[in-house]
Amino acid sequence: MNGLRLLGAVLLTGACTGGGALLAAQKEALWRQVHTFCALLDFLQAGIRYRALPCAALLAQAAAGERFAGLALEHCTEFSALPVPAALGPDLAAQARQTLAELGTAPRLRACALLARLLEQCRERERACNTAAGDAVRLYPRLGFCAGLVLVLLLL
Numbered sequence: 001m002n003g004l005r006l007l008g009a010v011l012l013t014g015a016c017t018g019g020g021a022l023l024a025a026q027k028e029a030l031w032r033q034v035h036t037f038c039a040l041l042d043f044l045q046a047g048i049r050y051r052a053l054p055c056a057a058l059l060a061q062a063a064a065g066e067r068f069a070g071l072a073l074e075h076c077t078e079f080s081a082l083p084v085p086a087a088l089g090p091d092l093a094a095q096a097r098q099t100l101a102e103l104g105t106a107p108r109l110r111a112c113a114l115l116a117r118l119l120e121q122c123r124e125r126e127r128a129c130n131t132a133a134g135d136a137v138r139l140y141p142r143l144g145f146c147a148g149l150v151l152v153l154l155l156l
Contacts, residue, residue, distance in 0.1 A: 018144070024139075034088060040062060055078060
């Protein structure tokens with residue numbers, strides 16, 4: 001009987017620790033989405049500024065590489081069709097959609113300025129997500145472990 005209690009305690013503590021690790025992985029995934037989107041904006045800005053490539057060519061190059069595979073760019077032929085990650089938050093995501101829609105008709109210098117402003121705001125959000133993900137990776141599994149121990153003590 002004591003062996004079953006010990007096994008139950010270990011399983012419950014392990015499950016709670018795993019739950020904490022899962023929550024931390026979700027925070028990390030949010031950061032990864034924002035980071036990849038920032039890298040895409042940086043790629044687009046460089047393509048417009050230094051190579052003066054048209055929209056379709058830039059998006060085809062981005063879709064062909066592995067770097068932006070998580071963004072599902074295969075069917076994007078215009079900047080306005082780019083998927084904006086929800087991890088940006090509603091305000092910044094709406095602003096990003098508006099800026100991307102404006103890029104299609106903006107002259108090259110204006111497009112670079114728009115992308116630079118959007119990239120700066122996305123980088124701020126990326127830093128916030130990175131801090132939150134780092135804190136979550138460090139704290140959530142430990143918190144899950146402690147919650148598991150509390151549950152074990154309450155059930156014994």
